[in-house]
Amino acid sequence: MLADLKRAGLKLTPQRIALVREIADDASHPTAQGLYERLQPQFPTMSFATVYNTLDALARCGLTGALHLGGAVRFDPNTEPHHHAICDACGTVVDIPAPPAAIPVVEGFVVRAEERTYRGLCGRCTEVTQEGETRHG
Numbered sequence: 001m002l003a004d005l006k007r008a009g010l011k012l013t014p015q016r017i018a019l020v021r022e023i024a025d026d027a028s029h030p031t032a033q034g035l036y037e038r039l040q041p042q043f044p045t046m047s048f049a050t051v052y053n054t055l056d057a058l059a060r061c062g063l064t065g066a067l068h069l070g071g072a073v074r075f076d077p078n079t080e081p082h083h084h085a086i087c088d089a090c091g092t093v094v095d096i097p098a099p100p101a102a103i104p105v106v107e108g109f110v111v112r113a114e115e116r117t118y119r120g121l122c123g124r125c126t127e128v129t130q131e132g133e134t135r136h137g
């Protein structure tokens with residue numbers, strides 16, 4: 001990923017390297033804000049704009065996915081085609097491996113990817129909900 005970043009014309013500053021490392025092994029689909037807060041203790045002088053611009057550049061080169069979910073953009077190191085399940089209660093995003101799909105032909109448009117979003121409750125929130133119902137009844 002770092003070599004790709006260099007090829008994309010971005011200077012590899014210590015902050016950027018740390019940011020790429022942070023996102024490369026984070027499957028939780030963090031937001032720019034979340035990554036910024038995590039790197040703050042290590043790089044107190046780094047601005048939010050640096051974080052955002054680097055993530056934006058990564059997404060533009062196709063090195064990370066960028067999901068637009070409920071206003072916030074969430075970044076995704078998994079660049080294989082896949083779908084997402086989102087928990088309505090806590091916002092957890094889970095990857096669902098997707099078999100290569102037959103991409104439909106849309107006239108006057110080049111379809112590059114297919115993304116599906118499934119909404120529901122994650123395992124943890126399901127448990128909490130059930131406990132609540134048990135207590136209630």
Ligand SMILES: [Zn+2]
Nearest residue numbers: 087090122125
């Ligand atoms: Zn949940």
Ligand SMILES: [Zn+2]
Nearest residue numbers: 076078084095
């Ligand atoms: Zn994903």
